[in-house]
Amino acid sequence: MTNAVEITDLHVTIAGSHVLQGVSFSVPLGGVTALLGRNGVGKTTTLRAILGLVASSGGVKVLESEVVGWPTHRIVRLGIGYVPEDRDVFSGLTVEQNLRLADSGTGAKYDEVFSLFPELKTRGRQRAGTLSGGQQQMLSIARALLNHRPLLLIDEPSKGLAPKIVSEFANVLERAAQHSTVLLVEQNLSVVRRLAQRIVVLDHGEVVHRGEVADLDDPTLVRQLLGVAGAA
Amino acid sequence: MNIFLVLTFSGVALGAIYFLAASGLSLIYGLMDVLNFAHGLFMTLGAYAGFEIATRLPSSFGAPTLVILAIVGATLMGALAAGVTELILIRPLYGKPISQILITIGLDLAVVGLLMGGFGSTALQIPVPLWLIEPTHIGGLYLPNASFLAIGAGVIVLVGLELFLALTRYGIIIRAGVENREMVRALGIDVGRAFTLVFVIGGAMAGLAGILYTIVFSGDLVSPNQGDSLLIFAFIVVVIGGLGSIRGSAVAALVVGLLQQYTTFYIGGHSGWAQIGDLSTVLLLAVVLEWRPRGLFGRVA
Numbered sequence A: 001m002t003n004a005v006e007i008t009d010l011h012v013t014i015a016g017s018h019v020l021q022g023v024s025f026s027v028p029l030g031g032v033t034a035l036l037g038r039n040g041v042g043k044t045t046t047l048r049a050i051l052g053l054v055a056s057s058g059g060v061k062v063l064e065s066e067v068v069g070w071p072t073h074r075i076v077r078l079g080i081g082y083v084p085e086d087r088d089v090f091s092g093l094t095v096e097q098n099l100r101l102a103d104s105g106t107g108a109k110y111d112e113v114f115s116l117f118p119e120l121k122t123r124g125r126q127r128a129g130t131l132s133g134g135q136q137q138m139l140s141i142a143r144a145l146l147n148h149r150p151l152l153l154i155d156e157p158s159k160g161l162a163p164k165i166v167s168e169f170a171n172v173l174e175r176a177a178q179h180s181t182v183l184l185v186e187q188n189l190s191v192v193r194r195l196a197q198r199i200v201v202l203d204h205g206e207v208v209h210r211g212e213v214a215d216l217d218d219p220t221l222v223r224q225l226l227g228v229a230g231a232a
Numbered sequence B: 001m002n003i004f005l006v007l008t009f010s011g012v013a014l015g016a017i018y019f020l021a022a023s024g025l026s027l028i029y030g031l032m033d034v035l036n037f038a039h040g041l042f043m044t045l046g047a048y049a050g051f052e053i054a055t056r057l058p059s060s061f062g063a064p065t066l067v068i069l070a071i072v073g074a075t076l077m078g079a080l081a082a083g084v085t086e087l088i089l090i091r092p093l094y095g096k097p098i099s100q101i102l103i104t105i106g107l108d109l110a111v112v113g114l115l116m117g118g119f120g121s122t123a124l125q126i127p128v129p130l131w132l133i134e135p136t137h138i139g140g141l142y143l144p145n146a147s148f149l150a151i152g153a154g155v156i157v158l159v160g161l162e163l164f165l166a167l168t169r170y171g172i173i174i175r176a177g178v179e180n181r182e183m184v185r186a187l188g189i190d191v192g193r194a195f196t197l198v199f200v201i202g203g204a205m206a207g208l209a210g211i212l213y214t215i216v217f218s219g220d221l222v223s224p225n226q227g228d229s230l231l232i233f234a235f236i237v238v239v240i241g242g243l244g245s246i247r248g249s250a251v252a253a254l255v256v257g258l259l260q261q262y263t264t265f266y267i268g269g270h271s272g273w274a275q276i277g278d279l280s281t282v283l284l285l286a287v288v289l290e291w292r293p294r295g296l297f298g299r300v301a
Helices: A045-051 A073-074 A093-101 A110-116 A116-123 A131-144 A164-176 A189-195 A215-218 A221-227 B003-034 B038-054 B063-093 B098-121 B146-166 B171-188 B191-217 B224-243 B246-271 B278-289
Strands: A003-014 A016-026 A032-036 A057-062 A080-083 A151-155 A179-187 A198-203 A207-210 B135-136 B143-144
Touching: A003 A045, A003 A164, A003 B063, A016 A045, A016 A179, A016 A207, A032 A045, A032 A189, A045 A057, A045 A110, A045 A151, A045 A179, A045 A207, A073 A080, A073 B098, A073 B171, A080 A093, A080 A131, A093 B171, A110 A131, A116 A131, A131 A151, A131 A164, A151 B224, A164 A179, A164 A189, A189 A215, A189 B171, A198 A221, A198 B003, A207 A215, A207 A221, A215 A221, B003 B038, B003 B063, B003 B143, B003 B146, B003 B171, B003 B191, B003 B224, B003 B246, B038 B098, B038 B191, B038 B224, B063 B191, B135 B146, B143 B146, B146 B171, B146 B191, B146 B246, B224 B246, B224 B278, B246 B278
Parallel strands: A032 A179, A032 A198, A080 A151, A151 A179
Antiparallel strands: A003 A016, A003 A057, A198 A207, B135 B143
C-alpha cells in the first residue's frame, strides 16, 4: 500500500448543486497532505464524501478498500479519526462521555490524550457545551486521537481560534502525524507550511493544482490559486 | 379542598400514563426523525395482550398474579411489536419521512382492523383484583389504588430511563444521536442498533401505557381504538415537552394530566361540556407553540 486515500473522478451533488465535479487525487502514506482552496470550493465536502456522510459517485479507496456506498461507521472502522469543521462535540454530554463515545474498545490511549490536553482530565465532568471554543476543539481532536488511527481527516482545526491556541494545536497535530497519515483542510497557510509536505488545491469542485508545500512560497501562484497574499 | 387534592392525585396518575405513552414517541422522533403513527397501535396491542393473559390463564394463579402477568405481558408485547416494525417496515425507509408516516398509519389501520375482526369492536373487560378497584384512605381522602399503580410505574420508568441514558454506553449513544446523529456515525458507531433499541424501549413503554390506561382510566375495558385516542395526547405531550427530551415529556405529561383533570371537573362539571378537558390541552399546545416552538425542553433546531 503506497496511498492511504485514492480518489478517482469523485462527483457529489447537493441540493441540485454539482459541488465536486470529478475530483481525483491521492494521499500518500505518512505525513500531512493539505487540501486547500477558497471558501466553498468543496474541501469539506471531499472529506465528508470520503467518510460516506454525503452520497457520491466515482472511486474512493481508503486504506486499500473501495468504500463508495459503504455506511459511515464501517468506513471509519477501517481506521479513520475525524475532526469536523465545527468541532461537533456533543454539548449535552460531559467531556468524559464524549471521550467514552469515541472509545473503540481496542486499547484507547487515555493517558496519551490527557498528557496532550491535561485540561480535559480536570474538566471530565463538565458538559461539553459549556467549554470554550478552544477547549471544544481540544475535545474534538482528542476524540480523533483516542484510538490508534492510521488515517486522520482534519477539517480547519484553527478556525476561530486565537493564534496561541492554534500554535498549540499545530504542535499536537505535528506529533500525531508521526504515527498517522493526515489529510488536512486548512485556510491558515502558516499552519499548512508548518505541518504539510504536500498540497492539493481545489477550485469550483475540481483539482487545479497538486504539488509540494514549497509551492506556497510562490506568491503569484498562491494569489492565483487561493486568492490570498503568499505571506498569509 | 379535598376534591382539589383528589383531582391532583388523579391528574398525576393520568400524567404518568401520558408520560409512558409519550416518552418513547419523543425518543424515536428525536433520534431517528421518525414520526411513528403506529405508536398508538403498540399501546392497543399491549392492552389486548394483557387481556389475553388475564382471561386465558387459569384463575388458580390468583387475581394479583394475573394482573402483574398482564402488565408484564403488555410491556413485552409492545416491545416485540415495535422491534419487528422497526426491523421490517421502518429500516428500509430511513430518510423518507412521508413513506414512514404512510406506512405507520397503514400499519395502524390494518392491525386495528384485524383486532376488530378477531375480538369485535365492543370493549372487553379485563378482570382485575378487588384491591385495585378499591380506594385507599389517606388523611381524609379516598385515593384509587389503580392510580398508585400508574404513578409508581411512571416514576420507575422515568428514573430507570434517566439512569439508562446517563450511565450506559447505549444510553450515551442515544443522547448523542438525538443531538448529532451524523457525528455519532463518524465516530464509527453503528447507529442502526441504537435505532432498534430505542424502538423496542418506546414500544415497551407504549404497551405498559396501554394496559395501565385500561386499568386506571377506562374502567378495565379494552377496545381496538383506545391506543389511537391516547396517541393524540402523547403527541401533544411530546410537542409541549420538546422532541427528544425525556424530562420534557415528564413535565409536559404532568401539566397536561393535571390541566385535563381540573378543567374537566371545574369547567366541564358546571357547564356540562365534558370535552373541555381535551380542548384545554389543545389550547395549551397552541400557547406553547406560539411562545416556545421548540417546546419546554426541546433542542434548538
